[in-house]
Amino acid sequence: MLTKEVNELLTQVGASTPGGRLLRYYWYPIAPAAELEENPVKKVRLLGEDLVLYRDRSGNLGLIDEPCPHRRVSMEYGIPEQEGLRCPYHGWLFNHEGRCTEQPAEPWNSTFKDRVTTKAYKAEELGGLIFAYLGPDPAPLLPRYDLLVWDNVMRHIGVTMIPCNWVQCMENSMDPVHVEWLHGYYLDYIWARKGLPMAPRSAGRHKKIGFDRFEHGIVKRRVVEGHTEEHDAWRVGHPVVFPNILRSGTGFQYRVPVDDTHTLHIIYQVYVTGLPIPPQTSVPVYEIPLTDAEGKYMNEILLVQDFFAWASQGPVAARELEHLGQSDVGITMYRELLKEQIERVERGEEPIEVYRDPARNRQIDVPQEAIDATYTSRTAMAMSGRISLGSAYERFSPMLPGLLDLYREAERRILAGEPVLTVPEATPVPIGDHHKQVVILP
Numbered sequence: 483m484l485t486k487e488v489n490e491l492l493t494q495v496g497a498s499t500p501g502g503r504l505l506r507y508y509w510y511p512i513a514p515a516a517e518l519e520e521n522p523v524k525k526v527r528l529l530g531e532d533l534v535l536y537r538d539r540s541g542n543l544g545l546i547d548e549p550c551p552h553r554r555v556s557m558e559y560g561i562p563e564q565e566g567l568r569c570p571y572h573g574w575l576f577n578h579e580g581r582c583t584e585q586p587a588e589p590w591n592s593t594f595k596d597r598v599t600t601k602a603y604k605a606e607e608l609g610g611l612i613f614a615y616l617g618p619d620p621a622p623l624l625p626r627y628d629l630l631v632w633d634n635v636m637r638h639i640g641v642t643m644i645p646c647n648w649v650q651c652m653e654n655s656m657d658p659v660h661v662e663w664l665h666g667y668y669l670d671y672i673w674a675r676k677g678l679p680m681a682p683r684s685a686g687r688h689k690k691i692g693f694d695r696f697e698h699g700i701v702k703r704r705v706v707e708g709h710t711e712e713h714d715a716w717r718v719g720h721p722v723v724f725p726n727i728l729r730s731g732t733g734f735q736y737r738v739p740v741d742d743t744h745t746l747h748i749i750y751q752v753y754v755t756g757l758p759i760p761p762q763t764s765v766p767v768y769e770i771p772l773t774d775a776e777g778k779y780m781n782e783i784l785l786v787q788d789f790f791a792w793a794s795q796g797p798v799a800a801r802e803l804e805h806l807g808q809s810d811v812g813i814t815m816y817r818e819l820l821k822e823q824i825e826r827v828e829r830g831e832e833p834i835e836v837y838r839d840p841a842r843n844r845q846i847d848v849p850q851e852a853i854d855a856t857y858t859s860r861t862a863m864a865m866s867g868r869i870s871l872g873s874a875y876e877r878f879s880p881m882l883p884g885l886l887d888l889y890r891e892a893e894r895r896i897l898a899g900e901p902v903l904t905v906p907e908a909t910p911v912p913i914g915d916h917h918k919q920v921v922i923l924p
């Protein structure tokens with residue numbers, strides 16, 4: 483349980499709030515690059531600010547305030563020029579630094595444009611995503627996390643807008659036991675109600691859960707029935723990269739704080755098929771729907787089960803009313819880390835996970851259980867099985883048929899004794915001084 487004041491401290495994202503000041507130290511994915519191929523101008527909202535992202539005809543990205551400073555028309559309807567974005571109303575032109583470079587209806591010798599600017603932020607592209615930075619100068623480097631820069635992989639990007647505060651999504655990542663219940667017992671219940679066949683369980687009963695702070699954030703570990711501490715799920719675990727990324731399998735789940743009561747969820751999934759493949763010219767994007775045509779949660783889909791759990795906690799969960807048990811120790815650890823980093827920024831210090839050294843940023847490897855195996859036919863079969871049953875979000879992806887073909891080809895090569903590519907084995911995060919664990923079953 484938190485007081486109302488601490489709940490606000492942890493969840494507010496506006497520029498004038500302590501939480502918002504912390505969050506402005508990080509880069510956020512605001513759009514898949516593929517979306518700008520279709521329409522080079524896109525309205526976005528990030529950390530409570532309404533902005534317009536565009537790619538001009540020179541290929542440069544710009545991210546500026548949504549209203550035009552002249553008479554407040556939305557730059558969402560702007561025209562990308564050779565350099566900058568032109569307002570549709572009276573043709574004022576703004577460059578990516580927010581400077582007004584043309585006012586075609588003003589007298590030819592006017593210098594008014596030199597005194598007009600609009601708010602402008604940095605935007606950069608990496609791995610098929612466009613990231614934005616809204617914080618103080620100098621901007622840190624855009625972190626080059628491993629999955630964003632690996633070669634010989636296929637990627638796709640699934641987006642969903644969730645009507646709740648971003649911290650609810652992050653707390654879920656510090657909550658291993660929900661897998662057993664939400665994605666197990668509840669899944670069975672929902673599938674039975676919908677007359678679907680029994681889905682395979684994601685996890686057995688949890689015997690023990692554990693958490694460690696590490697350089698990028700927090701690692702969570704679990705031992706489920708039938709496993710020991712030698713299993714990767716305990717030895718390596720899977721990490722939350724502070725402040726807002728869950729690493730799961732070969733995927734990132736970005737929880738992008740849109741405002742106090744909305745989170746843009748981006749699942750960035752990377753598939754290692756074991757085959758040498760050329761880089762994708764464009765990383766496909768698709769929407770994972772939260773609700774069906776009748777507005778009901780699509781809670782037969784495993785990932786959407788998480789989404790609806792967060793959304794149903796309310797726009798901002800009333801943490802002053804909750805009753806935390808011992809198995810919520812990971813949630814408490816995340817809240818403490820978040821509070822600590824907010825306080826750091828308020829003291830004028832820099833928070834964790836901010837990169838300024840290009841050598842360190844060449845590729846940032848994040849530990850993750852079970853990424854050492856090259857995906858083979860078993861993965862493909864498991865995925866096809868889950869897709870045909872309807873529990874996998876991948877079924878919404880346009881990339882799916884091509885991906886399954888690659889897995890089949892990988893299988894053929896493995897059976898023929900031909901080599902396939904693998905990814906490096908994850909380095910386990912050691913059990914640290916601040917380790918916390920809870921034994922659930924003897």
Ligand code: FES
Nearest residue numbers: 550552553569572
């Ligand atoms: S409102 Fe934008 S140029 Fe006039």
Ligand SMILES: [Fe+2]
Nearest residue numbers: 660661665788
């Ligand atoms: Fe989950």
